[in-house]
Amino acid sequence: MINEIKAIARRHLAAEGANLSLRAVARDMGMVSSAIYRYFASRDELLTALIVDGYHALGDAVAAGDAEVTDRTDLRGRWLAACHAVRRWALAHPAEYALLFGSPVPGYAAPQETTVAAVRTPTVLIGILADGFASGALSDPGDLPGPVQGDLAAVRDGFFPEVPEALLSRGATGWMCCFGVVSFELFGQLDGLIQAREEYFDHQMRRMADLIGLPR
Amino acid sequence: MINEIKAIARRHLAAEGANLSLRAVARDMGMVSSAIYRYFASRDELLTALIVDGYHALGDAVAAGDAEVTDRTDLRGRWLAACHAVRRWALAHPAEYALLFGSPVPGYAAPQETTVAAVRTPTVLIGILADGFASGALSDPGDLPGPVQGDLAAVRDGFFPEVPEALLSRGATGWMCCFGVVSFELFGQLDGLIQAREEYFDHQMRRMADLIGLPR
DNA sequence: ACACATTCGAGAGCACTGCTCTTGACGACA
DNA sequence: TGTCGTCAAGAGCAGTGCTCTCGAATGTGT
Numbered sequence: 001m002i003n004e005i006k007a008i009a010r011r012h013l014a015a016e017g018a019n020l021s022l023r024a025v026a027r028d029m030g031m032v033s034s035a036i037y038r039y040f041a042s043r044d045e046l047l048t049a050l051i052v053d054g055y056h057a058l059g060d061a062v063a064a065g066d067a068e069v070t071d072r073t074d075l076r077g078r079w080l081a082a083c084h085a086v087r088r089w090a091l092a093h094p095a096e097y098a099l100l101f102g103s104p105v106p107g108y109a110a111p112q113e114t115t116v117a118a119v120r121t122p123t124v125l126i127g128i129l130a131d132g133f134a135s136g137a138l139s140d141p142g143d144l145p146g147p148v149q150g151d152l153a154a155v156r157d158g159f160f161p162e163v164p165e166a167l168l169s170r171g172a173t174g175w176m177c178c179f180g181v182v183s184f185e186l187f188g189q190l191d192g193l194i195q196a197r198e199e200y201f202d203h204q205m206r207r208m209a210d211l212i213g214l215p216r
Numbered sequence: 217m218i219n220e221i222k223a224i225a226r227r228h229l230a231a232e233g234a235n236l237s238l239r240a241v242a243r244d245m246g247m248v249s250s251a252i253y254r255y256f257a258s259r260d261e262l263l264t265a266l267i268v269d270g271y272h273a274l275g276d277a278v279a280a281g282d283a284e285v286t287d288r289t290d291l292r293g294r295w296l297a298a299c300h301a302v303r304r305w306a307l308a309h310p311a312e313y314a315l316l317f318g319s320p321v322p323g324y325a326a327p328q329e330t331t332v333a334a335v336r337t338p339t340v341l342i343g344i345l346a347d348g349f350a351s352g353a354l355s356d357p358g359d360l361p362g363p364v365q366g367d368l369a370a371v372r373d374g375f376f377p378e379v380p381e382a383l384l385s386r387g388a389t390g391w392m393c394c395f396g397v398v399s400f401e402l403f404g405q406l407d408g409l410i411q412a413r414e415e416y417f418d419h420q421m422r423r424m425a426d427l428i429g430l431p432r
Numbered sequence: 433a434c435a436c437a438t439t440c441g442a443g444a445g446c447a448c449t450g451c452t453c454t455t456g457a458c459g460a461c462a
Numbered sequence: 463t464g465t466c467g468t469c470a471a472g473a474g475c476a477g478t479g480c481t482c483t484c485g486a487a488t489g490t491g492t
Contacts, residue, residue: 239448
């Protein structure tokens with residue numbers, strides 16, 4: 001039942017964009033709006049459920065993209081595959097992507113459960129770097145300013161043991177830039193400027209691979 | 217009059233977030249909601265006016281940040297100053313930033329006037345690279361795939377004559393990554409992970425300067 | 433089989449939204 | 463004085479999230 005609600009809500013989200021109407025999904029279910037409140041305490045709670053699902057769907061897609069590269073030592077190929085998976089998922093689910101990474105809803109404060117789901121995609125990306133460091137293909141850039149080092153050490157201890165902070169930082173920068181380029185395209189900032197978007201994205205992610213230090 | 221409406225709308229935007237209520241700003245002006253429609257045909261038109269203003273305000277702030285660097289040949293210093301100006305403006309005007317760069321409103325299609333205003337900030341950033349190329353401090357990386365080259369040549373001809381496409385591309389990537397990192401911070405994706413945000417931002421923009429090829 | 437408890441959904445209603453249309457007040461100009 | 467344009471008020475429409483109450487259905491225990 002709550003799965004059916006989520007499915008219809010996702011359909012509405014895809015069709016109409018961010019402003020999801022409880023009454024509309026209730027109408028589509030042949031129910032009255034108040035009946036929804038049996039299953040979700042509020043619209044925010046429904047959105048939270050969709051957000052968590054979205055993070056996992058994106059994480060799955062990115063992990064699958066990485067997994068398709070058979071040569072696991074081809075770090076650059078894995079990086080590019082994962083980045084393209086991010087972009088492909090975003091283009092296929094623009095409304096959900098906007099829900100995850102777009103402007104936060106004013107009154108809405110993301111509960112804890114979303115932040116743990118949010119970490120799935122960067123986990124895949126930085127996992128590629130972790131593999132590279134473990135095999136000796138990547139080295140520690142070792143160029144972090146002091147205060148940042150402390151923050152990243154904590155993140156490392158929580159999620160990525162064995163990865164040096166400076167390398168983790170490179171991966172985080174790469175992830176944020178991937179997010180930036182995808183959002184730019186998806187939110188219409190490239191309209192009328194760039195047509196060859198997949199090629200341009202690929203080019204940019206290759207430059208990010210250079211920045212991270214992934215061997216060619 | 218329309219300036220007063222915009223000012224109050226901006227205040228509401230800053231206070232309450234993205235969902236701007238026409239009736240609320242009318243209330244604050246001691247008017248009735250329908251009176252607003254004398255000055256703005258719709259809520260979208262008001263938002264468009266605020267968006268255009270926002271792009272210009274951000275562009276002004278970034279240009280001012282760049283202009284504060286007295287040594288005009290210090291390309292890296294200018295790049296960092298401009299990037300920090302972007303971040304500072306975003307943190308000072310989060311709701312307006314979200315309006316400009318966040319998820320687009322479903323029914324809303326950005327009219328032409330917004331896209332010409334949107335180009336102001338990248339103009340400043342890439343202007344730094346143009347200066348560097350003119351003085352010989354920057355060279356043409358010359359590493360663009362074919363389809364992208366065509367798109368960027370058109371952009372170059374429209375906005376940045378004399379700048380080679382590959383260098384323009386580097387600047388665009390830098391701008392998108394700057395946007396990505398700022399949005400990540402502003403949209404809450406860094407919450408609970410990074411405390412030393414200004415330092416981390418500075419570090420990341422330095423790495424982007426490396427990628428662009430700005431001399432140290 | 434009967435009585436009880438729980439679950440479910442319908443319906444009315446509140447306060448709010450963007451937006452349209454009509455009506456009436458006010459001031460400038462001829 | 464009369465006319466015309468500008469302005470804002472008010473009512474109203476269709477929609478929103480959300481709360482509350484009230485029946486009907488569905489078990490469940492004795």
